[in-house]
Amino acid sequence: MLPNQRLKQCLPLKFKNGSQVRQFSKPCVSCGEMLQANDMFGIARLVENHIAIAAKAHCPKCETEFGVCCIIDDEKKVRRLILPQFAFNLYLRNLPLQAAEIEAAAAPREIEAAVQPASSAPSVVKTPANIQRADEVIGSYQQKPIPAWVVVDGQQLNFDRVSPDAQVAAGEFLLDGCFIYRG
Ligand SMILES: [Zn+2]
Incomplete structure (x- = not known):
């Protein structure tokens, strides 16, 4: 919040x-x-x-x-x-x-x-074997470029939102600790 x-x-x-x-x-x-x-x-x-x-x-x-x-x-x-x-x-x-x-x-x-203090609930994120980032960048957040999509273990996911506190729902993928992608 x-x-x-x-x-x-x-x-x-x-x-x-x-x-x-x-x-x-x-x-x-x-x-x-x-x-x-x-x-x-x-x-x-x-x-x-x-x-x-x-x-x-x-x-x-x-x-x-x-x-x-x-x-x-x-x-x-x-x-x-x-x-x-x-x-x-x-x-x-x-x-x-x-x-x-x-x-x-x-x-x-x-x-x-x-940005919330680091005390917010830890989220469990498994590290996928293979992440490919789109060259197409749709913006930036805290000097980090936001790729339009990523391919995670062969599945393409599109950028959904920025989540400063790294809150991830089921089926979503967290990139760089703050970008949320989903299929
Ligand atoms: Zn008054």
Whole structure:
């Protein structure tokens, strides 16, 4: 699960169409003071062509705390979501890394923050005899190239996702300790 952090740490976020969200502000529900991303603690993520935000805002002026739960589309239109901030926050933090986030190598801070401490449950991975990597690279993660597919013991598996904590499901293959491939 991704950690909560100051929303400022999550920005800027870049859409596929090139437009970027560098700042996010919202008036305090109590006193109207304009709060910035630095006054909000939670998570902001790219989900397909939307930025989803679930955070707790803290007004430095009147000390009011309130939930912020919204979606920003790639034309920067903001839609408020009518659901509990904590539920949406948990959902977003548990969502596997999205292709757009993997491509966003420009924001390594965010991916770095997603890496769990080494204490997470060890996963049992048998070492196959023969691994062949595709020359075709579809991106990179922590300076490591991501091959589009691998052939493991004669079976071709396609790249599925990045798993920073090396969580592997049945039938999946873990490459370089963080890339998940499946048939
Ligand atoms: Zn206030």
